Amino acid sequence: MIFGPSQPLDPSVYLSLAFLFGIAAQFRAMDGYTFLRSVLVAFERRVGILFAVAIATFLFSPLVLNDVVIIVLTPVIVRYARHHSVDPVPLIVAEVTMTNVSSSLTPIGNPQNILLWTASGITFERFVAGTWQLVFLSAGLTVLALLPLARRLGRPRELPAGIVSGYPLLYLALVVIATLAADLTGLPPYAPLGVAFVLGCAFNVSRLGQVRREFDVRALLVLYVFVSAATLASVALSSSLAPSVVPVARGDQPYSGLFFGVVSNVISNVPATQLVLNTVQVGPQVAPKLAVEAGFAGNLGPIASFANLLAIQIARGAGVSVRRLLAMQVVVGVVSFLPALI
Numbered sequence: 222m223i224f225g226p227s228q229p230l231d232p233s234v235y236l237s238l239a240f241l242f243g244i245a246a247q248f249r250a251m252d253g254y255t256f257l258r259s260v261l262v263a264f265e266r267r268v269g270i271l272f273a274v275a276i277a278t279f280l281f282s283p284l285v286l287n288d289v290v291i292i293v294l295t296p297v298i299v300r301y302a303r304h305h306s307v308d309p310v311p312l313i314v315a316e317v318t319m320t321n322v323s324s325s326l327t328p329i330g331n332p333q334n335i336l337l338w339t340a341s342g343i344t345f346e347r348f349v350a351g352t353w354q355l356v357f358l359s360a361g362l363t364v365l366a367l368l369p370l371a372r373r374l375g376r377p378r379e380l381p382a383g384i385v386s387g388y389p390l391l392y393l394a395l396v397v398i399a400t401l402a403a404d405l406t407g408l409p410p411y412a413p414l415g416v417a418f419v420l421g422c423a424f425n426v427s428r429l430g431q432v433r434r435e436f437d438v439r440a441l442l443v444l445y446v447f448v449s450a451a452t453l454a455s456v457a458l459s460s461s462l463a464p465s466v467v468p469v470a471r472g473d474q475p476y477s478g479l480f481f482g483v484v485s486n487v488i489s490n491v492p493a494t495q496l497v498l499n500t501v502q503v504g505p506q507v508a509p510k511l512a513v514e515a516g517f518a519g520n521l522g523p524i525a526s527f528a529n530l531l532a533i534q535i536a537r538g539a540g541v542s543v544r545r546l547l548a549m550q551v552v553v554g555v556v557s558f559l560p561a562l563i
Contacts, residue, residue, distance in 0.1 A: 233411050237335050238444060240414035244329075244396060245289040246436040247421025248389055250428050254293050256389040257281065261297065270301060271371040272364070274312050278319040279360060284393045287324035287331045288440065291316065291528045295535040309541050311370035314549045315363075317532045318520050318557050322359045324528075325516030326352050328410065329400065332444055332527070333494040333515045335410065340498045343505035344404045351509025358560045359517055366556040370549075388424050395420050444527070447492045454496065462500045469511070470501040478514045478561040485518035485525045493518075517561040520554030523547055 257277060264273035274294065282290050294316055302309035324330030328338035328348045338348060396417040403413035425432050469477045484493040494515050497503065503511060519526025523533055529550075537543050 233409055234336060234339050234448065235445060237339055237411040237414055238332055238448075239441060240411060240418045241286055241329060241332070241335060242437060242441045243418040243432075244414065244421060245286045246432050247418065247425055248285050248289060248392060249293065249435040250425045250431040251388045251392060251421075252386060253285070253289070253389045254297075255385055256387075257290070257293050258297050259385040261294075269371055269374060270305075270307070271311055271315050271367060271374055274298060275315045275319045275364065275367065278316050279323040281393070282320040282324040283326040283330040284397065286329075287320040287526075287528050288437075288531055290320050290324075291531045291535075295532055296539075299535070299539040299541065307374050309536070309539075310546050310549055311367070311374065313532055313536055313541065313546060314370070314553055315367055317526075317529055317550060318363050318367075318553050319360065320528050321516050321519035321526055322356060322363060322557055325513045326356045328512075329396070329414070331491075331516060332448075333491045334512045336448070336491070336494050336498055337503065337508040337512050339410050341503050341505045341508035343508050345400050346404065347505060348509050348512070351506075352513050355510075355513045355560045355563065359513075359557045362559060363553060363557045366553045392421060392424055440527070444491065447489065448495050450492065462496070466497050466500040469497050470503050470507060472507040472510050475562040477511070478518075478558075478563075481511070481514040481518040481561070482521055482558060485515060486522040489524055490515040490519050490526055514561040517558045520557050521551065522554075523550075 260277045260280070261270070261273050264276045267273075268276070278290055278294065295313060298312045298316060299309050301307075302312060321331075325334065326349060328334045328343075328345055334348075337343075338345075343351075399416045399420065400413040403410075403416070421432070422429065465480070469480050471477075481490065481493055484496070487493075488496070494511065497511065516526075519529060523529050533543055533546065536546055
């Protein structure tokens with residue numbers, strides 16, 4: 222087993238994260254809010270609002286940063302709940318759980334996947350090939366856990382439809398195409414993300430000021446601090462951490478899943494991932510499995526994922542009971558986490 226990366230503070234990781242946040246800003250600037258709301262409208266009429274939230278979250282979290290899905294959809298959920306006098310807590314739980322699950326599918330779904338993608342050198346296609354089965358299994362278990370909550374919300378209530386631009390969907394498709402094309406040419410991960418960000422400028426040529434305002438610099442800097450702190454701690458403590466981390470890098474189960482389940486709920490899943498990557502080298506055959514474990518671990522507690530913290534902040538500001546939200550999230554989250562132990 223090889224300990225430590227050749228570049229503990231790899232600049233390409235920070236560049237990839239910046240471009241990922243830039244893609245999210247482009248998506249929001251081209252009115253991704255209205256687009257995702259239209260997806261809710263389409264599914265709500267057929268399956269009810271709870272599963273409409275789950276489906277919309279599942280579809281788009283792998284393509285745009287999962288934190289963006291939380292920021293865009295949570296206010297819609299709260300307004301729906303107020304308008305129709307329904308409990309917003311199950312809706313937010315469905316959203317948070319599914320975003321942590323489905324964002325584990327691709328290298329661009331969440332920040333910890335970017336770290337694993339960059340460090341392991343795995344291709345986009347091989348990454349998805351290693352995650353999709355466990356992601357769909359977890360999603361299926363989550364649906365079963367949500368069924369009792371859906372019955373409590375009653376019959377579907379139609380949301381008003383409106384005119385929606387197709388540009389956000391086209392842009393997400395181009396992001397995926399750019400990433401796949403770069404994989405075929407062997408380019409590093411930050412290259413397709415940079416291209417995708419520039420492509421977004423073509424869609425937002427008249428709204429570049431809005432792109433700048435939508436770019437969440439504060440959240441990116443917080444993420445940089447988390448990653449850097451975990452990196453420096455792992456470098457300083459590598460000899461002490463190695464016995465605990467080596468089985469994770471091998472993918473030993475259930476140890477590896479339990480490791481992420483515990484550590485992510487102490488320092489959050491992005492720093493937990495960086496801690497592993499800066500203690501031992503993770504091969505491409507193990508990276509997808511670790512992505513699933515870190516992503517699913519995000520459903521076990523309030524600080525386990527940055528997406529959770531965002532949802533809690535928005536819910537608290539809207540007067541939603543955070544205590545009930547956390548209690549329900551733990552129950553559903555434990556069910557969704559189980560495939561991480563396989």
